[in-house]
Amino acid sequence: SQQGEEDPQALSIQEGENATMNCSYKTSINNLQWYRQNSGRGLVHLILIRSNEREKHSGRLRVTLDTSKKSSSLLITASRAADTASYFCATDEGKLVFGQGTRLTINP
Amino acid sequence: KAGVTQTPRYLIKTRGQQVTLSCSPISGHRSVSWYQQTPGQGLQFLFEYFSETQRNKGNFPGRFSGRQFSNSRSEMNVSTLELGDSALYLCASSLGGFASLANEKLFFGSGTQLSVL
Numbered sequence: 001s002q003q004g005e006e007d008p009q010a011l012s013i014q015e016g017e018n019a020t021m022n023c024s025y026k027t028s029i030n031n032l033q034w035y036r037q038n039s040g041r042g043l044v045h046l047i048l049i050r051s052n053e054r055e056k057h058s059g060r061l062r063v064t065l066d067t068s069k070k071s072s073s074l075l076i077t078a079s080r081a082a083d084t085a086s087y088f089c090a091t092d093e094g095k096l097v098f099g100q101g102t103r104l105t106i107n108p
Numbered sequence: 109k110a111g112v113t114q115t116p117r118y119l120i121k122t123r124g125q126q127v128t129l130s131c132s133p134i135s136g137h138r139s140v141s142w143y144q145q146t147p148g149q150g151l152q153f154l155f156e157y158f159s160e161t162q163r164n165k166g167n168f169p170g171r172f173s174g175r176q177f178s179n180s181r182s183e184m185n186v187s188t189l190e191l192g193d194s195a196l197y198l199c200a201s202s203l204g205g206f207a208s209l210a211n212e213k214l215f216f217g218s219g220t221q222l223s224v225l
Contacts, residue, residue, distance in 0.1 A: 030209065030211065031209065032210065033210050033213075033214075035214075035216075040196065040219075040221070041218050042112070042198055042200075042217050042218045042219055043151075043198070043200075043214070043216040045213045045214060045215070048210070048211070048212075048213060050211075088151065090210055091210060092208060092209045092210035092211070094164070094208060095153040095156075095164050095166055095207075095208045096207050096208055096209075096210050096214075098143075098150060098151035098152075099150070100150045101150065101151075
């Protein structure tokens with residue numbers, strides 16, 4: 001079963017704009033992670049946020065977590081062409097469960 | 109420090125054959141987990157190993173199996189291949205936490221792209 005569901009499935013923006021991706025999940029979680037995947041490659045860890053945290057920053061990345069709404073968002077500010085990738089959230093449900101991902105395209 | 113190494117990078121097999129994929133974790137990492145990625149089902153957890161013991165298993169048939177050696181290297185085996193087994197198989201390592209609990213950063217290899225004809 002897929003715990004995390006990303007929205008939108010695909011997003012295309014201009015370089016320099018901000019990109020926001022959302023993840024919703026169904027059951028209570030302890031931790032939520034975000035990963036990036038370039039086409040056909042392995043995943044790269046971006047951020048881990050725990051259930052008692054509301055917001056976390058890492059460089060141009062900002063992640064929020066709303067446990068009451070069972071949702072998280074990933075904001076990438078001042079996007080660059082190199083940010084073009086698929087982004088996945090992952091939650092703990094007895095096993096690590098990934099969402100279907102958001103395909104982000106940054107147009108020059 | 110070398111990253112997670114998966115071999116081979118590409119593999120083509122025919123239905124009914126079996127296949128073994130290999131994963132060498134980052135030096136010092138004792139936990140290895142495996143994932144299957146397909147366009148239709150996305151990323152799905154296969155199994156997780158720590159100190160040669162399987163700690164958790166996903167919802168896959170018994171044709172999928174794995175093991176971990178004393179040096180933390182891991183292999184997964186798929187017997188009696190089916191067309192639907194065509195996928196990117198990813199391996200990830202971590203220091204020792206439970207990958208299942210999402211409480212530790214996972215380091216992924218580049219994957220093995222398996223095509224079953």
